[in-house]
Amino acid sequence: MDVGQYMMHYGLAWGNSGNISSRVDADSMLITGSGTYMGHLEDGDLVRVNISSGEYDAAGKRPSKEIPMHAAIYEARPDAGFIIHASPFWTTLAACSDLQIESKLFVESMYYAERIAYVDYYHPGSRELGEAVREKAKEANVIILKNHGIIVFDSSMKEARMGLETIEMTCRMAATMQMTGLTPTVLKPETQQDFLQHSGYKPSRLW
Template structure:
């Protein structure tokens, strides 16, 4: 099995996983993964993320060259291309609108990263992108301006954009984001006082726990 087919299988699997775990709904959202330094596979326009086949992906180039196929790629190509260009180490981008995360994206709430192990790691850097119409070049440019400083972007009044060094890690980040937002909003509704870890504890965990190597942020 060549690299492209392996990536199609992995993306199809994560698409089904996202649907089964209520991380995406209907044909909302789009997912992609890198196939070379300057190209990536992305879901085609109008596809259902939970029911993807080999024919539901389009090869696109980060510099905007024609993808040489009659199939139309997701209109969110500008966002995905911006991330891959700004962050060469990124291998997968997931765009979705899970309920709790999208609720937060439609509010002015801040997401805590100091609650538990996965939140400390995956939510270390979360940023917001102001509203721009889906699929627009303005949205792509707004994502480009934030991509180097975060691995999770809340797209205001739209959804979320998550990207990481593998499809598996991107999925884990998306799950952690939705779980944390659900926890936060449930606690708020039940008047539960959440206990947050200290900044010193979080820094020590990221630097010294050995959970995962600490990320390097920003351009070199």
């Protein structure tokens, strides 16, 4: 998948951090293997996993430990087709600080980061993290994981990648405004809703 290479090239991933998955059908997904280098993904780096049971072929490559988090999103959101979990610099800065992120700043942030949720720290790969993400996935497509990173999901790889890029830019803008003393100018709620309903990007998400 070139999405991993793209993420590395544009600073959205580093080392072997992060993982991605794609829904195959109602109860199975492909997820990157444990310790996989995102910059050079091959077919053998993807492991097929049963969403409801977490089972996979033990004779093959071991999947990412973040199965509980990915599976929880696919179960909670039937519209989710692709998930990216990453730790890009500015978004992780927000996750490791009290920086507040406002998505209603510009056109792309309103659309791709329409709703942003936060999950407290739980150990990576834990069922506790998976369950916390499950609850937040019902209300947002961008979830900042405190002291960890971010998880973004959407209907396709392209849309999820755009969501990740957009939230990284939004976090960079928020940090820069705070450091320079600028005051964010947020669009009025009626303007936000008018855009989301009539932007023509694609049908508004059903929350």
